[in-house]
Amino acid sequence: MQSQSLLLIVAAVATFLVAQTTAKFLLKDHADAEKAFEECREDYYVPDDIYEKYLNYEFPAHRRTSCFVKCFLEKLELFSEKKGFDERAMIAQFTSKSSKDLSTVQHGLEKCIDHNEAESDVCTWANRVFSCWLPINRHVVRKVFA
Template sequence: MQSQCLLLIAAVATLLVAQTAAKFRIKNHNDAEKAFEECREEYYVPDDIYEKYLNYEFPDHRRTSCFVKCFLEKLDLFSEKKGFNERAMIAQFTSNSSKDVATVRHGLEKCIDHNEAESDVCTWANRVFSCWLPINRHVVRKVFA
């Protein structure tokens, strides 16, 4: 029974990835690196803070929230108008392995909001991502390694 459930989850994940792939292109290490560099330039991130960002650690700093928003936008995972693209998040972070579907989805279910708090867009993007990331940092590092 458990193996049938796992097969069903993998099939659904594959279908979601295929559907999303028509609109969303899976990003790789080079895409993430380019997004990091462009956002660093845009937000004038100091070297010591940037080094932490490169390790997918986003400390509390005056530049962090908008850097995270910029990074996610450049990867097509977030937009100011629509918020987080959950299908793109699932496609992006399960493209290498369907074993990560449960973790990625759990993080989204736990953390996604639709900015009911009416925060500024940088705060919103960072709030959700900083909730989701600790659950999925290993997946992010694996995908963008």
């Protein structure tokens, strides 16, 4: 009984967060992700073999990867140079298909988000955080953008 109540509370909180965020942030779908991939590929001249991995949400070490990831996240409005990662948008985007994903999305954010205290260049910063968060949530990203 308690676990059902807890699930209802978690679902209500997730719904509230999505509602709060979606006032400013519009959820993205497969077509949006595909468009962002294509535009960033053009911007950064990503080789075919590397790009194929990106399409599977695998971002190997490559001289183009960090800025590609930054570009991709910016186009999806999940990251900006000035503000960094938009945690509310990340939660809204990646719990939109299922509130069951809230705990892994939040766990990844808590573990990985930083405010660039290392003063890295913006591409390195975006990629560092996303590369930490993605292995925990790759299944969620694939589900949301499938």
